[in-house]
Amino acid sequence: MKAFKYLTIIFLATALLSCGDNVELQKKSFSVSTNAQNGTISIDKTLELSLKNPKNIKITSVNYELNGKPITPKQVLSDFKLGEHTLKATINFNGETAIVNQTIALLSHVAPKFLTVEVINTFPHDKTSFTQGLEFSNGVLYESTGQFGESKIRTIDYKTGKSITETTIPDAFFGEGITVLNNTVYHLTWQGKKGFTYDATTLEKKSSFNYGQSKEGWGFANDGSKLYKSDGTSLIWTLNPDTLIEEDHIQVCTTKGKIGRLNEIEFANDKLYANIWEKNGIAIINPKNGAVEAVIDCTLLTKQISNFSINENCLNGIAYNPETQTFFLTGKRWDKLFEVKIIEN
CATH class of the missing domain: 2.60.40.10 (Immunoglobulins)
Structure with a gap:
């Protein structure tokens, strides 16, 4: 009798296991x-x-x-x-x-247009500045620079290249992009997973904030109500300027695939403009869906920079001046700041 009970238990257990396995196999089918x-x-x-x-x-x-x-x-x-x-x-x-x-x-279902630049003016630029962010606000040009122990934020007389006000970043941080909104400078650091805010007039530090899902800080921009943050990938995040929380993101793509290594960014004319690290071009991006609508060839500029290199002293710095309706472009350790118009190739 005991043997019969044991056999019954084994049979039921086997049946139950077989049933469970069968369900899992059905699910996987x-x-x-x-x-x-x-x-x-x-x-x-x-x-x-x-x-x-x-x-x-x-x-x-x-x-x-x-x-x-x-x-x-x-x-x-x-x-x-x-x-x-x-x-x-x-x-x-x-x-x-x-x-x-x-x-x-x-x-995207539409291939990007190919554009180029027409140089309007050429101004001096501090060739020691490892430019990471560039932006006009109320007629003032702001610049942030990188490298550990060298990072700073400053306002510039762009016609002479001279600093007006300047603040240094703690040596532990590698400075990245900036954007200016509501008299506040929002500043990113590279791999420190932390950003800072400053008074736009005095450049005195106000507060700090931590990153969310994005792992690094590269470029910063704003459209007057929200912030846009690139992190070196194909993603551009949108942040609430009051809470600094990453609320959403777009992924930048063409008809062929995603575009990565997005660097310094600028918002102008209802579009995002992005430097691409190790490229001589600027992508014009639809901020609503991430489509690359055009690419600006900036080879005309890089040929005029004696110390230019594709990965180190590269194109990086986009600022739109609404007063002149022109763009100001520079790069890392460049000795020139170019005022340009964007034209059909």
Whole structure:
């Protein structure tokens, strides 16, 4: 009798385990087929989804989401941001639920225009300044510089290149981009995971803030109400200027893929302008969806810099002056500051 009980227990346990294994196998059998080619699709297309069910399991319902937003099996993509998104399928069957996730990259459907620059004026620039941020505010040109032990923020008489006011950054921090909003200078550091704020008139330090999901600080800009922060990747984060919390982000893409190593940034004419580290160009970006709408070739400028190098003394510094409606461009340890107009190539 005891042997019979033991056999019964073993049989029931085996049956239960087999049942559990079977459910897991059923869950793993589902997959989602899309019309995305090699995991990419342009936002002028309709994303078409279908569930693969090779075991012909009776399904109660299937729900799809793209980055947490419910979508249909035939979803128009024009309202979505570019970049990598998580496609999620939730399948209900026999009282069970299976989740299938995969990554889809949404790309721009319009190739960027190619532009160049026309030099209006050339001004002197402090060639010891490892320029990381450049911005006009109320007619005053602000600049931030990098390197440990050399980082500073200053206001400049751009016609002479001379400092008006200046403050140094603690040696422990490598200074990066700046932006000026509501009489406050917002300043990033590179890998210190910390930024600072300063009085825009006196450059006296006011406060500090920590980064959120972004790991590094590179470029800073603002549109008059929110801040934009690049972190050296293809992402540009939007921050609340009061709380300094990263509230959202865009991923910068063309028709071919994402654009990384975004550096100094500027907001002007309802667009974002971004230096790309180790490139002689500036990307013009749609701040709503991340599409690169144009690329500005700045080779005309880099050829005039005797100590120019693509990775060290590179193009880095974009400031739009609304009074002249021109851009001011420079680079790391450049001896020149160029006032330019952007023109069709």
